[in-house]
Amino acid sequence: MQTFKKGIVYLLFAVPVVTQLYPLLWLLLYSLKTNEEIMDGSFFSLPKSFQWHNYSEAYTSGNYLKYLGNSVFVTGITMVCVIVLSSMVAYAISRFRWKYGGVVMTVFLMGMMIPMQATLLPLMIIFKNIHVLNTHWSLILPYIAFSTPVAVFILSGFMRDIPHEIEESAFIDGASVYRIFTSIILPVSVPPVMTVCILTFINIWNEYILAATFISAEKLKTLPFGVYTFVSQYSVNYGNIGAFLVMGALPVILIYFFLSNRITKGMVAGAVKG
Numbered sequence: 001m002q003t004f005k006k007g008i009v010y011l012l013f014a015v016p017v018v019t020q021l022y023p024l025l026w027l028l029l030y031s032l033k034t035n036e037e038i039m040d041g042s043f044f045s046l047p048k049s050f051q052w053h054n055y056s057e058a059y060t061s062g063n064y065l066k067y068l069g070n071s072v073f074v075t076g077i078t079m080v081c082v083i084v085l086s087s088m089v090a091y092a093i094s095r096f097r098w099k100y101g102g103v104v105m106t107v108f109l110m111g112m113m114i115p116m117q118a119t120l121l122p123l124m125i126i127f128k129n130i131h132v133l134n135t136h137w138s139l140i141l142p143y144i145a146f147s148t149p150v151a152v153f154i155l156s157g158f159m160r161d162i163p164h165e166i167e168e169s170a171f172i173d174g175a176s177v178y179r180i181f182t183s184i185i186l187p188v189s190v191p192p193v194m195t196v197c198i199l200t201f202i203n204i205w206n207e208y209i210l211a212a213t214f215i216s217a218e219k220l221k222t223l224p225f226g227v228y229t230f231v232s233q234y235s236v237n238y239g240n241i242g243a244f245l246v247m248g249a250l251p252v253i254l255i256y257f258f259l260s261n262r263i264t265k266g267m268v269a270g271a272v273k274g
Helices: 002-030 033-039 054-060 064-095 101-111 116-128 137-159 162-171 177-188 192-205 208-212 221-232 236-267
Strands: none
Touching: 033 116, 033 162, 033 236, 054 064, 054 221, 064 101, 064 137, 064 177, 064 192, 064 221, 101 137, 116 208, 116 221, 137 192, 137 208, 162 177, 162 236, 177 192, 208 221, 221 236
8 A cells, every 4th residue: 555655656657757858858869860750740750860050050150159148138137137136135125123124125016926928018118118128238227127136036035034133143243234234144045045046036137028028139149049040931840940059058967957956945945933
């Protein structure tokens, strides 16, 4: 009976593992096939011969380095701004006793409920009027706005459980609020900060809707646009598209694979008191 129960548990865990890993395996096989093999409808078949040249063509013809540099720049600036802003807001909400702390937290929680698609038209008008449309800032600003509420929620839950005796001792020693924040609170909050960094990176790296709406200059486009290099009026190079998608997803897969335990630790860091 015990063996049967373990088998059921393993089966239940195996189902999501297979459903999550199969698309990645399918994409890898897709990137190593010719157009003829892809179009014949054999989705589960192995390539007759591995087309490794798809990756070299995707790297050179798809301007991979240029799009990669733009994605790194936009994602990096966004992550830094989100960490700085959300950590300060979370510190003020969770550690200070002030009248409107709960109201501010509610406003940020409401920000988590706003769908990104609903803001496209207003943001388009605003960015056009302030002359940042078709620049990287037209992506960075909304990315910061949509990522900050989640970051505040995660960080405030952790900071709320930090013992107040630590701050009181620092105040007695003459430390200012800013010194306490930078020298005590932030170092202690490394687990949730890492979680915010990883989640922000994953959410922004492959974002397409805002990038397709606000960016038209070829030199400013981010990584998801590279696939259109292999689409022409009369033909589509599916093998190169698959190779480019693999190279574009590889940074996210590697970061999540090596740092997934930090996400879990950061999410539950403030869940248990004691």
